Amino acid sequence: MDPHQNSRPDLLAALEARTAKAGVIGLGYVGLPLAMSIARAGFTVLGFDIDPDKISHIDAHKSYIDAVPDAVLAQEHSAGRFAATCDFARLAECDVIAICVPTPLTRHRDPDLSYVENTCRLIAETLRPGQLIVLESTTYPGTTEEVMKPILEATGLVAGRDFYLGYSPEREDPGNRDFETSTIPKVVAGDGEQASELMKAFYGAVVKTIVPVSGTRTAEAVKLTENVFRAVNIALVNELKLVYDAMGIDIWEVIDAAKTKPFGYMPFYPGPGLGGHCIPIDPFYLTWKSREFDQPTRFIELAGEINTAMPRHIIERLAEALDRKSGVALSRARVLIIGLAYKKNVPDIRESPSLRLMEILLERSAEVAYHDAFIAEVPRTREYGHLKGRRSVDLTQAIVSGFDAVVIATDHDQIDYAALASWAPLLIDTRNAFARRDIVSERIVKA
Structure with a gap:
């Protein structure tokens, strides 16, 4: 027996x-x-x-x-x-x-x-x-x-x-x-x-x-499908943002109007890149496994390329705005990043595009600081260990006005955006945070 x-x-x-x-x-x-x-x-x-x-x-x-x-x-x-x-x-x-x-x-x-x-x-x-x-x-x-x-x-x-x-x-x-x-x-x-x-x-x-x-392979594929769906659609709207921006069209206004359609459309929103433990990573698990079956994943890989490139696009927009509005070169600029977390109202920095933004700015010889009430200090990470120990700065008029530009990377709800708009000489808004609050200023640049 x-x-x-x-x-x-x-x-x-x-x-x-x-x-x-x-x-x-x-x-x-x-x-x-x-x-x-x-x-x-x-x-x-x-x-x-x-x-x-x-x-x-x-x-x-x-x-x-x-x-x-x-x-x-x-x-x-x-x-x-x-x-x-x-x-x-x-x-x-x-x-x-x-x-x-x-x-x-x-x-x-x-x-x-x-x-x-x-x-x-x-x-x-x-x-x-x-x-x-x-x-x-x-x-x-x-x-x-x-x-x-x-x-x-x-x-x-x-x-x-x-x-x-x-x-x-x-x-x-x-x-x-x-x-x-x-x-x-x-x-x-x-x-x-x-x-x-x-x-x-x-x-x-x-x-x-x-x-x-029916089986574990199917269950594993379900999770990947959910996150590939999001990654691809976010990449699409990020690409549309670049196209419409060149045409002088506000992507946020387009999305707000498009989502009034009660069928056949689901809103996704652009941003400074992808963060979190799932969407930036999971699609690559599928592309890697697909090679075993000689199946191309061009669509997924292209989406990854677009989303990965977004932080560098934001920095280019920042450099252009600094040059145009104040004549300050990025290499001599003091830049404040608002939001270190990958999404608003959480203390989670996994794969956060804010870390990449900070790294690129340092590579370009800019002086960089950040504010995030949820993250007092940058912890050690696998890819950004050199940022460890940097601490969040306070948001006061004296501190904010001392920077050449402020980049809204994560739109935490508790931020006083009206105060920021009055204190900062230049604001790069990657989340449409100011327009959603009906705050208008010629110093605000959408990116």
Whole structure:
């Protein structure tokens, strides 16, 4: 008799009774909200992270993620439904393990799956029969089967018999108060019929709506499709901005009028470039994988080129405006960047175009500073380590008027735009922030 044949029924029963223990690896923007949703659904959750500071914050009931209020964290932690640790040996305690680790790009814009691979090796050290292992990180189709499964099966345990594999892409939207993890429809898929059944049982207990698909490759493709759609449409409107600007047409006015059409149109907006952990990165996972099948992805790659080029376009517009309005060369200019975060009202700088804007300005010998109430100091990043330690400056008349130009890179709501318009000698608005507030000045240049 196969000693493992009852592992799936036992796990299914535990999931249905909510007596199964869940583990979440990676307690960042995806992992911590997911852990809270699982705990609030009635499961016991153990969070894992390599950063001891995060564990200390959790133990002190101090959330470092905007989507998780301190009160919610304190409630689940105090009730014993959630705890966090750096001790990965405790993965053996967990019946379900969700992986929420980064999937960045290398310098050559190839997928970097080292975080996923290293996490799977850690799981393999304590892997036991009856566990469900789920990947939530965004990746290319085939990762669950081609990368995760071989690492885990090297233990001698067999997927689909001893343990089970699944994929469910994260759908977090930092700063969006209209949705939370439990209310966003969740795409779920298992590696085989039994794994699919377990995936539906687990996530069906955690979120309001699940969307089962036929397999993990399909689920992986769903996430990429969502973000490729956005990347391509943002690239399109960025290109239209350049074209219409040359014609003397305001792209923002065009979009406002076009979106009144009740069918056949969806508004996307231009900006200084793409930021965040998904849209600037995910399309390249698909272009990389498509080479294996000799399939070109010209449309996606062109979109990437357009979006990547936007920060340099903004700097060129700034240089032109400085020369035309004040006669100051960019190399001698003092420039203030408003907003370091990649989107408004969040403390998230991942892939932020503001970092690239600062880098280009420094390359052009300009003096650069920034203001962002959400980010007091530039942290260390993979690509912009030389910016680490720069601190946000205050927005006072004396400080702002001392710069030759102010660039609105991120349109945080709490900024006093009327004051900026009166204090700054030149304003480069990449977000249409002033026009949306009916602030008019000849010193404002849209870019």
